[in-house]
Amino acid sequence: MTGEIEVRISAQYEAMRVRRLAAILGASLIMGGCFMLYLIMDLTFLPQEIHSESHNKWAQLEDRLNQLEDDLRRHHDTVGQLKHSIKDMVGEGLRQESISPNKTTSSPRMALLSCGLQVSTPPHTDVQLLELYKQLKFDNLDGGAWKQGWNIEYSQHSWNPHKKLRVFVVPHSHNDPGWIKTYEDYYHSQTRNILNNMIKKLREDDRRKFIWAETSFLALWWDEISQEEKAQAKQLFANGNMEVLCSLLSRLFANSNMGVLCSLLSRLFANGNMEVLCSLSGRLLANSIMEVLCYLSGRLLANGQLEVVMGGWVMNDEANTDYYSILTQMIEGHQWLQNNMDYTPRSSWSIDPFGESPSMAFLVKRMGLENLVIQRVHYSVKKMLARSKNLEFLWRQTWDGSGSTDLLTHMMPFYSYDVPHTCGPDPKVCCQFDFRRLPGYGMACPWRTPPQVITEHNVAHRAEMLLDQYRKKAQLYRTNVVLAPLGDDFRYDQASEWDAQFNNYQRIFDYLNTNPTLNVEAQFGTLSDFFTAVREEVSPEQFPTLSGDFFTYADRDDHYWSGYYTSRPFYKRLDRVLMEYLRSAEIVFGLAWSSRPNFASWLLAPETGFTKLLSDARRSLSLFQHHDGVTGTARDYVVEDYAKKLHDAIRGSQHIIQQSVYALLTRNMDLPDSEFTYFDLDDVRKHHYSIPEKTVLAFGADMEAHTVVLFNSLTWQRKELVTVRVSTAYVKTSPVFLRSGSVADSHYDIMFIGEVPPLGLATYRIHAVHPGDKHIWRLLKFPARPGKERSGAYLFLPDGQAVMLTLDRPLVMVVEGPLLSQVRVLLPEVQHYITLYNTPGVDSLGLEVNNIVDITDHNNYEFIMRISTNIQNNEDFFTDLNNMQIICQHAILLLKIICQHAVLVLQMIRRKHFTKLPLQANYYPLPGAVFIEDDETRLTVLTAQPLGVAALKPGQVEIMQDRRLNQDDGRGLGQGVLDNRPTPTSFRIILESKTSKCQVC
């Protein structure tokens, strides 16, 4: 229980002793929305007593742990109270709720709190990814035409008139909301044409189909098109509006079992299959109104030519994203579809994110989607799954013992989602069926055999050539249903491409379908058409189950896409900052609305602009979740554009927060001024590239006191250290160091322990006092150790192990005080702060590490922080996925915010360092947390921003801090990464003794 562990933290060899720190993984660092607002208008509050601590040593851990358990227990109670409050509000309409700071009660101890982190065995599945990795040789043999696979063979007799091969050619256009161009530039130059042509060209022939993924572009387009075009677009969707239909039917039939009929109709309509519906309905209802019914249904449900897949605002990155932002962007997209098109997506489509996370499978299933397609998976994993016909599987969560999270998932087998790699295994053949590459269209096949226009003379030969590819592709799956996507990035922007693709394919389909000896049925389809056919042939329960994730992605050779876990870390941090602000703004705005009825309609009124600010902030955060946004893989000016949007959204959220807090606290009954700044927030960001600065509170003869309001956006009581910057030393202060290493003489940091109730506000008053306090601080010198490599925005391609940095006289300062002890190391590349808090709250558990990394003076430089311990973790370590937190057994935080027996758990996934893989393959995403452990000790690092992480040697964890890369890495970006900025990063390192209840499987 009392093991002493020596920890060497990153840039110095300082041995720091930490005794028995049992950790409880609070979400405070992850979503630490405790914002400070400075009052600049005098309000009439009763100031609370400022707390002080008399001891400056770390000897009160037991007390603090007990305190923490109490706090968490109160959190549980608060959630219970919230549930009742919301029930009451729903039941009785709006009413005023108090937000009293001390509203806590006691309850029995929670059983699970004795263990900070529990790890369970993954459920038994047919495929477990970590086990698969252990078996794989990763030998990268040349497979011939299908380079990363093998020569596929099949028997002609596999199909007959009763068992035909069914082929669904699914036309699609992948539109990035920002990459080489900005979101708006893409829309104006390309996407607008694609969508306009879509309406026109689909209406020309109802056999044509099309799928669309990014709702953000639909929203821009919708604002421009006429009412008539909107009506046409709606008709192309299978919008599944069963409620309207069923209500109409009820009136028509006014009898019998509408429930059964509606359920049947729901299933049948999804694919627009009116014929089957009419025949079935005919049997069911056997009366004369069928014609009316079919006419009505056709009008209402349209023909299913167009399907929105996934339906998020963007197709989000899956490595760096936090689940809160994923939910935000999915809700934003789905709400838009619901509000404007009365449409609900059924299938998900994740073809370009650089690695696939099971969190997405979990979330989209909970959102009601039934199917998923994924593409960017390590080529060796694809080959192994293809060999065993496991490319279609039920993706199961690692904590799910019952299979309730299973999602039917189709993995594309080949190199890419472009046409050469989707019809079958031979890209040279498939490329000839991308009719955009016909001579004269300005695009060629790299395999040097161009497509041919399909004519009466060549159709037999060409169709059979293509059928051969479809048949080979079918050998990799368990059904006789082939998915053949037909599209690429920003395709179908010209009307001529629609004609070229659709007309030539239709000629091929007509030939195939009218030759019974071929035993094939080929057609254009939507994604749901394909999945409906798959489900007709094999019931979902018969598919193999799979658990685990698909990181780290490699598309060829040793080209591992682990660089983007860290690229542009400044903006990765900004992403999390906005996420915290937006969440807080929504909560405090909601509190103001529900607690102050006299302000409620004013808060929502268009004139105040608050709802627009919130909506814009949600959309800016959503846009950045795009797989070229938070990944840091867009062009410099596109990154600027994202950053400006994030910055505007932060300011907008700050405005909402200060206005809402004022509305909550003022005793004045007059409507506030919606443009006035009642509070300054303690986080000033002048530009989108600025490091945040603290507001300095000026004290003088005419200003002897300031009021500070703290807001806690979390659902538990918080008692943490609060730092306020002031202009006078005549308060309890700590010196402020300037970047040069000198000590500022015009401002000081005052620290106190703030206590804020769950989802509440606390007010403190700071008075100027007479001098008397002493500071003890001294200077020391340490050496440091980061590394240097080469690569590009996507890829991490190091020459070898990281090398230690040689240092020239670093400036080291040590500050010791009653509330914190801090070591500050100033190096050319990093300002490195390590802080140990002496407070009763979560912030006192472990060390806080803050860096400001600046590598702008270097070329081809990748900078890491390495933590070395004597923990015997062998090759194993654990990282989280999407910061996702699970409460209870079946619900997640935001979907089911209210939950009995709430226990927060981070979803952690076991990783293994494989020496058979290159260094860059052993880097993984670090969205929230990483830990290593042995029988006695666990070391956890929580991060406030997503970065790349590895555990390359026993006892070590290394986190990449920033990357500066002079060259492109050949994945289409066409530039290096040279727009680095001084970047703040923040971590908490927790060391704990393991108890018997915390045993890992």
Ligand SMILES: [Zn+2]
């Ligand atoms: Zn993309």
